[in-house]
Amino acid sequence: MSDLSSTTFTRAPSWAASLPGELQTPCFIVSERGIVDNLHATARACGGVERLMPHVKTHRARWIVERLMREGVTAFKAATVAEVAMVLEAGAKHVLWAYPTVNSAHIHTVLALARAHPAAQVDALLDSAAGVGAWRRATNEAPPANLALLIDLDAGMGRTGAPMTVATLQLARTLAALGCFGGWHVYDGHIHDLDTATRRARVDAIVRQVAVLTRAADAEGLSTKLVAGGSYTFDLWPDTLADFVSPGSWTYSSAQHDLELPALGWTPSAYVLATVISRNGATATLDAGSKAISPDKPMAERFRWDGKIVMMSEEHVVVENTDLAVGDRVMLLPRHACTTAYLYPSARVLTTEGSWEVREQLGSRR
Structure with missing residues (x-):
C-alpha cells in the first residue's frame, strides 16, 4: 500500500500522512486547524x-x-x-x-x-x-x-x-x-x-x-x-x-471555492478517504460512490481528479488512472463540502493538538 503523502495527484494534504492505518472507507476526514x-x-x-x-x-x-x-x-x-x-x-x-x-x-x-x-x-x-x-x-x-x-x-x-x-x-x-x-x-x-x-x-x-x-x-x-x-x-x-x-x-472550503475564491485564503479542510478496490486497464475503481461525496453535483465534477471521472454508482466510482494499485488509499477533495458532510454521521478529525478523534455530526438528520 502506498504512502498517502506520495499520492500527489489527488492533492492529499500533508497532515493526511498521520492517518491511522485501520479505517473503514469511505471516511470523512477533517482538519480542525x-x-x-x-x-x-x-x-x-x-x-x-x-x-x-x-x-x-x-x-x-x-x-x-x-x-x-x-x-x-x-x-x-x-x-x-x-x-x-x-x-x-x-x-x-x-x-x-x-x-x-x-x-x-x-x-x-x-x-x-x-x-x-x-x-x-x-x-x-x-x-x-x-x-x-x-x-x-x-x-x-x-x-x-x-x-x-x-x-x-x-x-x-x-x-x-x-x-x-x-x-x-x-x-x-x-x-x-x-x-x-x-x-x-x-x-x-x-x-x-x-x-x-x-x-x-x-x-x-x-x-x-x-x-x-x-x-x-x-x-x-x-x-x-x-x-x-x-x-x-x-x-x-x-x-x-x-x-x-x-x-x-x-x-x-472545497474543490470549487479553493479555485474560485483564492483571494480569501481558505484552505480545504475536509476530504473523503477512499480505497482502490479494483483496476481495469487505464482505470481504477474506488469505494466512494454517490453515497459518499457531493451527490448534488454532476458526476464529472463531484471531486477533484487529474483525469476523467468515468462512471459512478451508489458505492463505486471509476476514474482514469494508471498509477494506483489495489489497496491504495486516496484523499478526494469534494466539489461541494456541504452535501458531502451530511452523508456522514461522524468524522475522523485531526485535532489542533495533533491527535485523531472520531466526532459526531448530524449527518442526514433534519
Missing part, C-alpha cells in the same frame, strides 16, 4: 468575527459550533430544525432558522426550542402574509420573548423572499404589532461571478435597493437589523447596512 485558520481568514475579510453569522449546514457538527464560539463567533444560521436544536444545545446564544415555511410541525418545534432555551435569541424567517398567519396561529399571538421573526427578501435568486419594495413594509408592521419583528434577511446565492469587480457591482445594486427599504422602515420605527450575503458576497456587504454576514462554505 484548517477550520480555525479559515475562520480567521473569513473574519478578516468581513471586518471582524463579531459580524459573522456562519451557516452550519456546511458541517452540521456540534463540536464545530462549540469551537467557533471559543474563537468569538456569537451567532449562527441554520437551515433545519435539527440544526437549530444542535446550535442551541451547543450553548449558542443566537441562532437564525433561515428557512421560511408555513409547516406548523416545524414551527412548533422551533417554538419549543425557543421556550426551552430562554437565554438564547431565536430568530426565524418568513416572506409572506401566509407565513405571518402560520406564526400567529402557532404562537396564539403571544410569541416567546426570545423569538424574533425576520422578513426574507428576494434579491434576485427567485427561490424564497418577499419583494424588495416598500410594499413589503406591511409584513413588518404586522410583525411589529405582534411584538416580534426582528429585521431583514437577504441571501444573494445567485451571485457567484469569478470576477470580484462584477460581484461587487451586483451586490452594490442590491445594497441600494435594501437601503431604500430599511430607510423607510427606520422612518416608521421598525427594525433595520440585517443579515446578508453568502460565501461569494459576504465580504462585499457594507457594515453600515448589514449587521451580520452569513457565509457557509468557508468552514471546510
Whole structure:
C-alpha cells in the first residue's frame, strides 16, 4: 500500500500522512486547524468575527459550533430544525432558522426550542402574509420573548423572499404589532461571478435597493437589523447596512471555492478517504460512490481528479488512472463540502493538538 503523502495527484494534504492505518472507507476526514485558520481568514475579510453569522449546514457538527464560539463567533444560521436544536444545545446564544415555511410541525418545534432555551435569541424567517398567519396561529399571538421573526427578501435568486419594495413594509408592521419583528434577511446565492469587480457591482445594486427599504422602515420605527450575503458576497456587504454576514462554505472550503475564491485564503479542510478496490486497464475503481461525496453535483465534477471521472454508482466510482494499485488509499477533495458532510454521521478529525478523534455530526438528520 502506498504512502498517502506520495499520492500527489489527488492533492492529499500533508497532515493526511498521520492517518491511522485501520479505517473503514469511505471516511470523512477533517482538519480542525484548517477550520480555525479559515475562520480567521473569513473574519478578516468581513471586518471582524463579531459580524459573522456562519451557516452550519456546511458541517452540521456540534463540536464545530462549540469551537467557533471559543474563537468569538456569537451567532449562527441554520437551515433545519435539527440544526437549530444542535446550535442551541451547543450553548449558542443566537441562532437564525433561515428557512421560511408555513409547516406548523416545524414551527412548533422551533417554538419549543425557543421556550426551552430562554437565554438564547431565536430568530426565524418568513416572506409572506401566509407565513405571518402560520406564526400567529402557532404562537396564539403571544410569541416567546426570545423569538424574533425576520422578513426574507428576494434579491434576485427567485427561490424564497418577499419583494424588495416598500410594499413589503406591511409584513413588518404586522410583525411589529405582534411584538416580534426582528429585521431583514437577504441571501444573494445567485451571485457567484469569478470576477470580484462584477460581484461587487451586483451586490452594490442590491445594497441600494435594501437601503431604500430599511430607510423607510427606520422612518416608521421598525427594525433595520440585517443579515446578508453568502460565501461569494459576504465580504462585499457594507457594515453600515448589514449587521451580520452569513457565509457557509468557508468552514471546510472545497474543490470549487479553493479555485474560485483564492483571494480569501481558505484552505480545504475536509476530504473523503477512499480505497482502490479494483483496476481495469487505464482505470481504477474506488469505494466512494454517490453515497459518499457531493451527490448534488454532476458526476464529472463531484471531486477533484487529474483525469476523467468515468462512471459512478451508489458505492463505486471509476476514474482514469494508471498509477494506483489495489489497496491504495486516496484523499478526494469534494466539489461541494456541504452535501458531502451530511452523508456522514461522524468524522475522523485531526485535532489542533495533533491527535485523531472520531466526532459526531448530524449527518442526514433534519
